[in-house]
Amino acid sequence: MTMKKSSSAGIWAMTLKLNKYLPRECRPQSIIMIQNTPSDMEIHAMLPLMVDVRNRxxxxxxxxxxxxxxxxxxxxxxxxxxxxxxxxxxxxxxxxxxxxxxxxxxxxxxxxxxxxxxxxxxxxxxxxxxxxxxxxxxxxxxxxxxxxxxGNVQVPSFHQRGRLTLAVSTGGASPTLAKNLSKQFIDQFDDAFFDLLEELFKEREKIKAADLSQDEKKRLLIQLAKKSMDS
Ligand SMILES: C[C@@]1(CC(=O)O)c2cc3[nH]c(cc4nc(cc5[nH]c(cc(n2)[C@H]1CCC(=O)O)[C@@](C)(CC(=O)O)[C@@H]5CCC(=O)O)C(CC(=O)O)=C4CCC(=O)O)c(CCC(=O)O)c3CC(=O)O
Ligand SMILES: NC(=O)C1=CN([C@@H]2O[C@H](COP(=O)(O)OP(=O)(O)OC[C@H]3O[C@@H](n4cnc5c(N)ncnc54)[C@H](O)[C@@H]3O)[C@@H](O)[C@H]2O)C=CC1
CATH class of the missing domain: 3.40.50.720 (NAD(P)-binding Rossmann-like Domain)
Structure with a gap:
């Protein structure tokens, strides 16, 4: 898959391949030296949140x-x-x-x-x-x-349908790519999926309101999610 090419593992593999063409004294001594993809810790990625802006x-x-x-x-x-x-x-x-x-x-x-x-x-x-x-x-x-x-907020590319929200941020790397990816992701879901999601919501509300222990509710809710993924 194309996305994986830019991963650090990909760069490592490419560099290792190049190594054999380099004179021994010019070869990088360790992976640290050839690593040029910043780690997740170095990139300041932001926290995605769902924000209710009604009447704000x-x-x-x-x-x-x-x-x-x-x-x-x-x-x-x-x-x-x-x-x-x-x-x-x-x-x-x-x-x-x-x-x-x-x-x-x-x-x-x-x-x-x-x-x-x-x-x-x-x-x-x-x-x-x-x-x-x-x-x-x-x-x-x-x-x-x-x-x-x-600022302290960035806008991702997102699609919302029914209860599903899919948002993609590339943190400023490529808004166009974010746009294309979010479109590809939302296109994977058909009408039946959105009906199923609505059904799940109703079922879950029922279980939450039922007179059962927390453990029993959790068990039923996980079972419900599993069943929907299998169907
Ligand atoms: C940081 C951010 C700002 C923020 O959070 O507010 C930002 C910044 C900048 N965008 C620029 C350019 C373009 N932005 C778009 C499109 C979108 N840009 C959006 C978000 C963001 N854009 C945030 C990062 C999100 C991320 O990286 O994932 C989307 C998702 C949401 C929205 O804007 O509503 C929306 C798609 C909506 C959809 O899904 O349909 C297109 C394509 C198009 O218009 O079709 C282009 C031209 C091609 C290109 O560059 O790709 C420029 C250069 C301006 C200049 O030329 O000077 C800057 C400034 C800079 O980079 O400094
Ligand atoms: N996030 C994104 O997706 C993108 C961001 N940009 C950035 O967005 C910015 C705006 O782009 P456009 O809408 O195309 O610009 P534009 O030139 O069409 O509009 C600028 C607006 O700012 C107003 N303005 C100027 N000085 C003002 C002030 N002191 N107070 C209030 N309003 C003032 C002008 O009257 C005008 O309405 C640019 O800085 C550009 O770099 C551009 C493309 C994509």
Whole structure:
């Protein structure tokens, strides 16, 4: 599989193959010397969480196509959206005209940030985006469309259907790859699977509510999951 090529084992194997073409004195002395894939400890991967944004305020600084892409996701999830930007693209202007979002037609300033649960900085100015990250409160979530490492939230590529959410993040390595992978993953599931998931949910609720010991409930729930995987 292609993904495996970039694994450290793959690089090791490739390097070992190369070794035989190198004069003995030029060969790497140990695997440490030839290892060029950072370990999981060295990469700052972020924690995936499911966040309920319903009725929470998301401030979007900037009104271009990336701001629109971000706000569309939050809006669909039930968040309240306030766009702060001197100019916005037509799609944003239309949402504003339909009273689906708020729009303050101005440059962002410090007063705009306070009440936000999540701040999205998606202007075309690195300075403005970095300013938003700096000025955000300690308890706020901040997403920067570029230079995302200055914020504390990154947006993965995700698909949701029924109760299933599949999200893929490549931590900034390749958003396009994340997009393709998440599509490939969700396409593996057919309609019957989503019906099954709904059934499982109902069955599980019943078991949880039943007058049984915790151990017995756990046993039944594991059995239920096993049965569904076999079917
Ligand atoms: C760090 C992150 C920011 C964050 O967390 O907010 C980030 C950063 C940047 N993206 C850039 C480019 C592109 N981004 C996309 C697409 C998506 N980008 C998304 C997330 C993220 N993008 C986060 C990392 C996620 C990860 O790595 O897995 C997705 C998943 C979600 C979303 O954006 O809504 C969405 C797919 C949605 C879907 O599934 O459909 C495409 C392709 C396209 O548009 O089709 C391109 C062009 C091709 C390419 O580069 O691959 C650039 C360069 C900008 C410039 O040119 O300057 C930067 C800035 C930088 O890297 O510095
Ligand atoms: N995360 C991702 O997937 C991607 C991120 N990017 C990054 O996203 C950023 C935005 O990209 P686009 O939407 O294409 O830009 P754009 O140029 O279309 O829009 C920029 C917007 O920022 C607004 N703006 C500028 N200064 C402002 C200020 N002081 N206060 C409030 N609003 C201000 C402008 O009025 C405009 O509406 C870029 O920095 C780019 O690097 C770009 C492509 C993909």
């Amino acid at each position: 305020l998301v401030i979007v600084i900037g009104g271009g196509k990336i701001a629109y892409r971000r706000l569309s996701v939050f809006l669909k999830q039930g968040a309240k959206i306030k766009v702060i930007s001197p100019h916005v693209i037509e799609e944003i202007s239309l949402l504003h005209a339909q009273s689906q979002i708020e729009w303050k037609q101005k440059e962002a300033d410090i007063d705009d940030l306070h009440e936000a649960f999540i701040i999205v900085a998606a202007t075309d100015s690195k300075e403005v985006n970095a300013w938003a990250a700096r000025k955000a409160g300690e308890h706020q979530l901040v997403n920067l469309a570029g230079e995302s490492e200055l």
